[in-house]
Amino acid sequence: MYIIMQTSRIEYLRGEDGRPGMTWNPIQMRCTPISAGCANCWHLQFAKRHAGNPTFNKQKRAAYAGGKPRVDINEHSAPSRRKKSSMIAVMFMGDLFHESIMDTQIGGVFGCMEGSPRHTFLVLTKRAERMMRWVTEWKKKIDYMADHPAPQEGLYLKRYGHIWLGVSVEDQAAADERIPLLLQTPAAIRWVSVEPMLGPVDLRGQAKGYGFGWIDWVVCGAETGLHKRPCNPEWTDSLRGQCTAAGVPFFGKVDQDGNPIEPRQMPGGIPQTKSEQPKKRCPYGCEFDPKQDPYHIEGCADQNRP
Numbered sequence: 001m002y003i004i005m006q007t008s009r010i011e012y013l014r015g016e017d018g019r020p021g022m023t024w025n026p027i028q029m030r031c032t033p034i035s036a037g038c039a040n041c042w043h044l045q046f047a048k049r050h051a052g053n054p055t056f057n058k059q060k061r062a063a064y065a066g067g068k069p070r071v072d073i074n075e076h077s078a079p080s081r082r083k084k085s086s087m088i089a090v091m092f093m094g095d096l097f098h099e100s101i102m103d104t105q106i107g108g109v110f111g112c113m114e115g116s117p118r119h120t121f122l123v124l125t126k127r128a129e130r131m132m133r134w135v136t137e138w139k140k141k142i143d144y145m146a147d148h149p150a151p152q153e154g155l156y157l158k159r160y161g162h163i164w165l166g167v168s169v170e171d172q173a174a175a176d177e178r179i180p181l182l183l184q185t186p187a188a189i190r191w192v193s194v195e196p197m198l199g200p201v202d203l204r205g206q207a208k209g210y211g212f213g214w215i216d217w218v219v220c221g222a223e224t225g226l227h228k229r230p231c232n233p234e235w236t237d238s239l240r241g242q243c244t245a246a247g248v249p250f251f252g253k254v255d256q257d258g259n260p261i262e263p264r265q266m267p268g269g270i271p272q273t274k275s276e277q278p279k280k281r282c283p284y285g286c287e288f289d290p291k292q293d294p295y296h297i298e299g300c301a302d303q304n305r306p
Helices: 042-051 058-064 103-114 128-143 155-160 172-182 233-246 296-304
Strands: 022-024 087-090 120-125 163-169 189-194 217-220 250-252
Touching: 042 058, 103 128, 103 155, 120 128, 128 155, 128 163, 128 172, 163 172, 172 189, 217 233, 233 250
Parallel strands: 022 087, 087 120, 120 163, 163 189, 189 217, 217 250
Antiparallel strands: none
16 A cells, blocks of 8 residues: 655645645654754654554664664655645655765655656755755756766756755754855755744844845744743744845744744745846845846856955
């Protein structure tokens, strides 16, 4: 019997028609805490339960207990079997770029995503450095194909434009560590999930040399669950204001009382017309249209390199 991707209640995975999105976990594994945001991780609770489930085989129980990650062949091919286009959360039951997952396993996941362009895949990680290094090397393999002696400009974005790469941050320290690495990562859509929000976060990042120029979407939400930690409404208000000022779509989830945070915007949802779309500013002061000039940042970096 095939394992089918699970329908998700995550709000931002809903399609334009309101249909819920999916979660896809092709690699069975147990993640490990890396920062304060991991303290009440729901994945670890599920992993503990799965590790002791007598109905699972020995290899599957071992993977969830912290052993060698295991690719589930049936789940791995699930996106290709789903005919309706969907928003799909990738490895939210773990971390695709966890140190225990092999490069070949990550490559297999990207290969499957490439083969299902009718879907939109959302990848989210706290291991921003490994994602940056791995995706950069993957892009080189795509752009420099054996039968093409010259780089195929834009080929990577053409193949992987339906894959959104993001980092999860919970406070300013995590943002300052992970976002600069995200912004060095080749991607059609770069997004930041500030959830659980455990402190104020300034994404303008002047002190750390990054800013909204490369961020396409921001998700924000308080921690939920029995052991939830406080989230000051002033923190979410500030982040929403930053996004509004920068013209970056902001998707609010819920506050510390479980009430929805508004607005709930998706990439491409605002502004509505192409003529209204704001240009972005790179770290070197240039204004550019990221859709028309996706490699502007790399060009500026080369010109300004000492």
